[in-house]
Amino acid sequence: MGQAGEPRRARATDGELGAAVARAQQGDESAFAVAYRIVQPGLLGYLRGIVGAEAEDVASDAWLEIARDLGRFQGDGAGFRGWTATIARHRALDHLRRRRARPRSTALEDADAEALIAPQDTHEQALESLSTQWALELVRSLPRDQAEAVLLRVVVGLDGPAAARVLGKRPGAVRTAAHRGLKRLAARLGAPGVTADGPRPLGESE
Secondary structure (H helix, E strand, C coil), rough: CCCCCCCCCHHHHHHHHHHHHHHHHCCCCCHHHHHHHHHHHHHHHHHHHHHHHHHHHHHHHHHHHHHHCHHHHCCCCHHHHHHHHHHHHHHHHHHHHHHHHCCCCCCCCHHHHHHHCCCCCCHHHHHHHCCCCCHHHHHCCCCHHHHHHHHHCCCCCCCHHHHHHHCCCCCCCCCCHHHHHHHHHHHHHHCCCCCCCCCCCCCCCC
16 A cells, blocks of 8 residues: 555556556566556656656657566566656656756746645645646756656655655655655645645655
8 A cells, every 4th residue: 555645546556557567577568558558647747847848759768668678677566657767767867968958947927836726725636736737847947856856756656765766865865855845836836734844745754
């Protein structure tokens, strides 16, 4: 079972994803298509937060590598999400190095940011709305470490330790980055429940 606060969509599909990956490793192409269908939306959202408009091209490169190395993967559905995110991140960083540019930071107008959520929305619902393209641009306005931590937690659906493994950092460092990133986003979005200490990161254990 996923940790408390982990995105509901990820929790609901991880069992199906793990079963599909196991079948795909035995040569079932339709099962690989199922795994792709489950993982691709979050993976694409994560890549859009890093490379912007080139996300689909980078995702295609990542899936070629995922398909090639599928037999090496060992783990469950949640583990597969982390493994694919690691591959996608490497391809994204390669792309950025080739482009000799850092991820763009596009600040949205405050009016646009406020339009993301209605006043009655909860903090978690506001964060789960970050699947839209322009909302991802808001995430990209965060410092790089905070943006990646938020994207991996909220968009890809990884828990704290898994996100830390993808980023090659200690869980505490990723927890801090996610906390600060969510605090900034919640403050800009006007999400309820924001205190002087900021919102609590999704699903983080102490």
